[in-house]
Amino acid sequence: MKRFLGFVKKEFLHIFRDYRTLFILFGIPAAQILIFGYAVSTEIKNAGVAILDLSHDEITLKLTDKIISSGFFKRTENLLDYNDIDRVFRKGKTKAVIIFEKGFGKKLVSEGNAALSIIADGSEPNTATLVTNYTLAIVNDFSTELAGPGNPNSIRIKPEVTMFYNPNLKSHFMFVPGVITLILILICALMTSVTIAREKEFGTMEVLLVSPLRPIQIIIGKVMPYFFLSFINVLLILGLSWLVFGLPVKGSLVLLLGESMLYILMSLTLGIFISTVSDTMQQAIFISLIGLMLPTILLSGFIFPIENMPEIYDYISMILPPRYFISIIKNIMIKGTGIMFIWKETLILILMTLFFIGISVRKFKIRLE
Amino acid sequence: MDNKVIKVRNLVKRFGKFVANDNLTFDVHEGEIFGFLGANGAGKTTAIRILSGLLEPTSGEVIVAGFNAGRESEQIKKNIGYMCQKFSLYEDLTVKENITLYGGIYGLKTSVIRNRIHELLEKLHFREYENRLISALPLGLRQKLAFSVAVLHEPKIVFLDEPTGGVDPITRRQFWEMIYETAAKGITVFVTTHYMDEAEYCDRISIMSEGKIVALDTPENLKKQFNAGTVEEVFIKIARPNISPIHNS
Numbered sequence: 001m002k003r004f005l006g007f008v009k010k011e012f013l014h015i016f017r018d019y020r021t022l023f024i025l026f027g028i029p030a031a032q033i034l035i036f037g038y039a040v041s042t043e044i045k046n047a048g049v050a051i052l053d054l055s056h057d058e059i060t061l062k063l064t065d066k067i068i069s070s071g072f073f074k075r076t077e078n079l080l081d082y083n084d085i086d087r088v089f090r091k092g093k094t095k096a097v098i099i100f101e102k103g104f105g106k107k108l109v110s111e112g113n114a115a116l117s118i119i120a121d122g123s124e125p126n127t128a129t130l131v132t133n134y135t136l137a138i139v140n141d142f143s144t145e146l147a148g149p150g151n152p153n154s155i156r157i158k159p160e161v162t163m164f165y166n167p168n169l170k171s172h173f174m175f176v177p178g179v180i181t182l183i184l185i186l187i188c189a190l191m192t193s194v195t196i197a198r199e200k201e202f203g204t205m206e207v208l209l210v211s212p213l214r215p216i217q218i219i220i221g222k223v224m225p226y227f228f229l230s231f232i233n234v235l236l237i238l239g240l241s242w243l244v245f246g247l248p249v250k251g252s253l254v255l256l257l258g259e260s261m262l263y264i265l266m267s268l269t270l271g272i273f274i275s276t277v278s279d280t281m282q283q284a285i286f287i288s289l290i291g292l293m294l295p296t297i298l299l300s301g302f303i304f305p306i307e308n309m310p311e312i313y314d315y316i317s318m319i320l321p322p323r324y325f326i327s328i329i330k331n332i333m334i335k336g337t338g339i340m341f342i343w344k345e346t347l348i349l350i351l352m353t354l355f356f357i358g359i360s361v362r363k364f365k366i367r368l369e
Numbered sequence: 370m371d372n373k374v375i376k377v378r379n380l381v382k383r384f385g386k387f388v389a390n391d392n393l394t395f396d397v398h399e400g401e402i403f404g405f406l407g408a409n410g411a412g413k414t415t416a417i418r419i420l421s422g423l424l425e426p427t428s429g430e431v432i433v434a435g436f437n438a439g440r441e442s443e444q445i446k447k448n449i450g451y452m453c454q455k456f457s458l459y460e461d462l463t464v465k466e467n468i469t470l471y472g473g474i475y476g477l478k479t480s481v482i483r484n485r486i487h488e489l490l491e492k493l494h495f496r497e498y499e500n501r502l503i504s505a506l507p508l509g510l511r512q513k514l515a516f517s518v519a520v521l522h523e524p525k526i527v528f529l530d531e532p533t534g535g536v537d538p539i540t541r542r543q544f545w546e547m548i549y550e551t552a553a554k555g556i557t558v559f560v561t562t563h564y565m566d567e568a569e570y571c572d573r574i575s576i577m578s579e580g581k582i583v584a585l586d587t588p589e590n591l592k593k594q595f596n597a598g599t600v601e602e603v604f605i606k607i608a609r610p611n612i613s614p615i616h617n618s
Contacts, residue, residue, distance in 0.1 A: 005473075018461060
């Protein structure tokens with residue numbers, strides 16, 4: 001055991017001595033989150049809205065005025081009927097159309113409620129969500145004001161939100177699961193394969209193999225630091241996205257962390273596997289980057305929804321571990337579902353882990369032979 | 370068997386169709402400096418890997434430090450030291466950290482490691498380098514340190530695979546002084562080299578060519594037998610049709 005601990009300590013030293021490793025470990029995830037954070041800006045300013053006012057009464061004019069003068073929006077057009085909506089979205093400047101139903105003001109006064117619809121351009125999911133949320137806030141504000149301080153619930157404007165182009169628009173927080181998935185598989189697989197390949201390349205692996213350390217101790221010793229650091233990374237990413245974007249974890253945090261550990265383990269074993277097929281660090285880097293990063297970004301559902309892919313890519317993505325982890329993590333973080341809904345994905349990840357351990361052990365032996 | 374620490378009988382190692390070690394038979398005695406010569410690709414490294422438990426022999430019997438190299442390689446590993454062609458210390462760790470690491474891997478107690486570090490650094494006049502990174506040391510010092518680390522746990526046998534490649538003559542001489550000291554302590558030294566002058570320092574040498582041992586005796590006897598003035602001449606006479614003189618590295 002002491003042998004082993006000394007060895008693990010050495011691995012930590014390697015990591016902490018090499019600024020590049022540290023940067024990849026912690027700099028890149030932080031940068032990714034922040035870059036996405038800026039790309040997925042939480043503020044809007046002068047977003048184009050078109051108004052389709054079928055009522056044209058005092059109240060609708062007032063509300064329109066309030067929305068436009070908020071500073072977040074800028075009126076692009078006043079529409080005359082529903083057929084104009086498509087046209088105005090196609091022009092691209094308009095991010096949302098706000099529609100007041102016929103007799104909006106009258107209904108509101110007589111019945112206490114009226115319907116308002118917001119149709120947003122779903123092809124830019126993030127903007128669409130922001131625009132609708134801002135509008136909803138203003139509308140809410142307006143109805144409380146109108147009702148007066150006495151009975152705030154007497155007047156209710158029922159907003160109805162629809163997405164044009166991308167009706168299944170989910171949360172714009174989608175990118176956080178994607179980033180976690182990408183970062184973990186990259187760091188774990190890349191770092192492990194590189195660190196093992198490095199020992200091979202420098203000849204120190206030979207010395208280790210000649211020593212009384214068993215191959216399994218060498219492997220575990222090498223991946224253990226990365227297991228811990230990757231786990232810290234998960235906490236870092238979750239923490240950052242909570243602090244910067246206020247992204248909560250709807251489901252069980254324990255389950256989320258448990259699944260993350262499973263995924264880290266899977267990625268580490270994948271890294272070991274990559275190292276057994278590459279003799280130099282360059283090969284290891286190449287295989288990890290090309291073999292993992294691109295498919296993860298393109299095919300795992302990180303950016304492009306799998307449902308929209310041609311069938312063949314759907315099948316290809318089935319062999320990609322990130323696909324399952326993204327699904328797991330989205331379920332836990334965004335939908336707040338429990339293990340009952342993700343046991344299949346979890347099982348697949350466990351099987352993949354066992355599979356990679358199996359081949360790596362065999363390969364490692366063959367190499368010694 | 371009493372003082373034979375290495376006993377090899379009919380060792381054959383094949384990689385597919387290629388025969389790297391063709392029926393080797395030899396013994397190495399305790400406390401001996403045994404030189405293992407041969408051109409590049411003659412099969413030296415394969416043999417040394419088999420002896421140190423890194424590779425399994427295809428056939429034949431190999432006993433190292435009393436243990437069978439095929440079946441008991443774990444036991445062998447505890448009783449040997451190893452220093453390979455490539456540099457075997459970690460460049461991003463300090464002198465002290467490297468020594469501590471290897472000491473720990475070989476199961477030495479922390480207090481023992483501390484004492485050894487102290488002794489070693491005193492002996493090598495290394496005191497001021499204790500906390501320097503290996504990458505900041507000149508090559509000669511590194512090689513000496515690597516050797517010291519390989520015998521840190523006082524193994525029965527130490528295998529040196531071309532330990533002096535690329536080292537200046539003065540350091541090489543110092544290095545050989547260290548080898549003598551080690552052998553004097555009863556540690557058997559098994560060394561491969563292609564510096565022929567170094568071969569003269571060995572107690573016995575074996576010369577390999579194309580996977581076979583073609584000569585094995587003391588340097589003196591070999592020179593007599595082949596009517597040569599130096600080991601280098603012996604080597605050239607034996608290896609001739611295929612190999613030109615070797616001074617290299």
